[in-house]
Amino acid sequence: MDFHKLNTFGVFQRVWPHYGYGGNFEDLREREFQRMTGVIYLDHAAATLHPDSLLRDYFKDISSNVYGNPHSHSPSSRLTHDTVERVRYRILQHFNSSPEEYSVIFTSGCTAALKLVAEIFPWSAQREEETGSYFSYLTDNHTSVVGIRGQASALGVVALPVLPEEVENKEKVESQDEDALNQTAHLFCYPAQSNFSGRKYPLSYVRGIQTRRLYPACDHRGRWFVLLDAASHVSCSPLDLQDCPADFIPISFYKMFGFPTGLGALLVRNSTAGRLKKTYFGGGTAAAYLTSEDYYVEAANVSDRFEDGTISFLDIVALNHGFESLYRITGNMHNIQLHTFGLARYTFMLLSGLCHGNGRPAAQIYADGHFDSPVTQGPILSFNLLDSNGKIIGYSQVDRMASLYNIHVRTGCFCNTGACQAFIGITNQQMKRNLQAGHVCGDNVDLVNGQPTGSVRVSFGYMSTFEDCQKFLSFVADCFVEKPVTVDPDRLQGLLPVSAPSEKSNGVSSIKVFQREEPVEQRESDSHREAYTLTNIYIYPVKSCGAYEVHNWPVGPQGLLYDRGWMVVNGNGVCLNQKREPRLCLIRPRVHLPSNKLMLQAPGMDTISIPLENDILLHTGSAVSQSKVCGDRVETVDCGGEAASWLSDFLGQPCRLIRQSPDFTREMKKRPCDAASSPSLSLVNEAQYLMINLASVKLIQSLMSSRRGGCEDEELLDSQNVIRRFRANLVITGGEPFEEDNWSHLIIGSTRFVVAGQCGRCQMVGIDQDTGAKSKEPLMSLSALRGGKVTFGVYLSHETPDGSATANVLSVGSVIQPEPHRH
Secondary structure (H helix, E strand, O other): HHHHHOOOHHHHHOOOOOOOOOOHHHHHHHHHHHOOOEEEEEEEEOOOOOHHHHHHHHHHHHHOOOOOOOOOOOOHHHHHHHHHHHHHHHHHOOOOOOOEEEEEEEHHHHHHHHHHHHHHHHOOOOOOOOOOOEEEEEEOOOHHHHOOHHHHHHOOOEEEEEEEOOOOOOOOOOOOOOOOOOOOOEEEEEEOOOOOOOOOOOOOEEEEEEEOOOOOHHHHEEEEEEEEEEOOHHHHOOOOOOOOOEEEEEEEEEEHHHHOOOOOEEEEEEHHOOOOOOOOOOOOOOEEEEOOEEEEEEOOHHHHHOOOOOOOOHHHHHHHHHHHHHHHHHHOOHHHHHHHHHHHHHHHHHHHEEEEEOOEEEEEEEEOOOOOOOOOOOOOEEEEOOOOOEEOHHHHHHHHHHHOOOOEOOOOOOOOHHHHHHHHOOOOOHHHHHHHHHOOOOOOOOOOOOEOOOEEEEEEEOOOOOOHHHHHHHHHHHHHOOOEEEOOOHOOOOOOOOOHHHHHHOOOEEEEOOOOOOOOOOOOHHHOOOOEEEEEEEEEEEEOOOEEEOOOEEEEEOOOOOOOOEEEEOOOOOEEEOOHHHHHHOOOOEOOOOEEEEEOOOOOOOOOEOOOOOOHOOOOOEEEEEEEEEEEEEEEEOOOOHHHHOOOOOOOOEEEEEEOOOOOOOOOOOOOOOOOOOOEEEOOOOOEEEEEEHHHHHHHHHHHHHHHHOOOOOOHHHHHHHHHHHHHHOOEEEOOOHHHEEEEEEEEOEEEEEEEEEOOOOOOHHHHOOOEOOOHHHHHHHHHHHHOOEEEEEEEEEEEOOOOOOOOOEOOOOOEEEEOOOO
């Protein structure tokens, strides 16, 4: 039985019959989620998607009714008040509770709800004569939960992190008697479902902590309160507050309904509310107060007391339609739980069983179990892919390739450092060293010294389909698993239907996916190697626009003179690139040094010119403004109305041409190891120069040709076309493909360069620089050649004695002297 025979809907149905919600599920997707056609959205743990009917019904509602500020008493305000109260009741009903037991406090999201708990919890500072409060939390918790520590520690509260296994391993056999004399308030926080691994923690922990049976409550006297972070859990699973009467439950509604996005709630147990403390009071929270003296009486209603100012009442109205659409489409949360768990389990089984042709696993899964039950596991799967040598493939590489296939995943640590450390094996010291190496939360630095800094996460929602699983698994097999693809038979035992035991004994056969391209002839030995030579020089005066090929060009302080000196921004001042606007490649800038002009040309447009010199631009009175390039703040100057009109006419949207301010210095993020100072940059992404090797280009071109079976599109396979796609400044010839990856320095002419790292590629290389047409082939071929990696080319920075501009000129035909890394 091969991979393709396993990756079918028939096998899935035999394994998991609880798919869909009755009726034709494909019709439902077409009717409610037509915008998802061609999109494989697997990031529901971050934000799920709203059905079309939710917005239609919501807009009809607010278009037909007048909703006023609920703090007034007009008819429109009373309508708002009554609708909001109805929504509060419906939220509690959804969690099998009532206004007698819980109050609903609306916030801007789950994080705001957690921050509110930090501010209003009755903390007691540690004193010599008495024990103060403990803020305790599972290490597997979202950043926003751990962040309560900042508020609590400032008040003298002791923070007590708890490993997941300690909660039950250190429990007492019997509940501890309540100590009437010691009512010190302690807070324990844990997630109903881990947003990293999807593990569901027992909801019984709530009573176990409250009765001081479980650790850490059993070891510390006082009154223990429980915060159950339900944001991840409630998106696809039922939550019954009769079974787990937590004191605080923060939620975000966009994780449940997809809309609205700026609204959450804190559910507070009414028996707990009386102990909460509030200092700041905003509009609507006071029963009475005086301005001339310190007199304030809080509102009697719990919700009113803690909702400062006017709540987002129109968003709250939308929740009513969120519940309506959710129940109409799915029936109930139990159905959603079964549907999404089945998809996640199937994906887990096949992904964990995928092996390279040499028998080594293709994925490392980060999970506590084997997806045995929806009671213990949610529809979240975190993993890293491995190459055929067992090395981790960085998550940024996977993300880039997934984007090419319109597959939407999440990468990194998902704001859960504790779980990330535990699963991946990152020590505290390694975390600190990673920061020193330049890695921060949320960036794309996926490997530090070969070790992963995070993982890939896929997660399912109630509208996810088997086709989403199927296409994702095929994507992994096609792009990252070396031929012949095999499947571990031990993993298959959980997938194969019980009624067909004979298939289990047939073993596993392999399938053909792709084969790495091998050179037809043996490379020449080093003694006969062709000299390294500079064959092409390109500058890109306007970022993301077409290349300008030159034969001799001066080196400036920021790289090749005028390279990426300008960029195009949209009407909101956001930088445009070819991923957003492919037609940028049709704009051909030319730099004419004798006339001091930048010329802009494009099909169907008259040529316009712009002065090169900075002082001329500044004399126009253009104000300096702020922009961003690759996350870096840059100061820019607008180039005037003529250029703006020209670009807007050609691109069909409001645009401006801006350039980096001459008084602004932007430094390279990663200083080369032996550099005295960080090189200064123009509007480039990463470094002053990008260099590629013609031998590598030809290897990519050869594989593209073989994959296309001969060639329906000769232009796509032309080597110059391939060179233009990878948008390098310098193209060299001589040596082996990708040999430049191992260089530390090189000399071209009289200029010495430092190799600053490899260039990670994205879907932009799929854009034909002559036509703007898109193709997956370049990135797929690169991934095939490099075992899942999508790096090609090296970044360079030039060396000068004092870091100032050089008077050097680079010329085509110059001999290159490389220096390999010393091992």
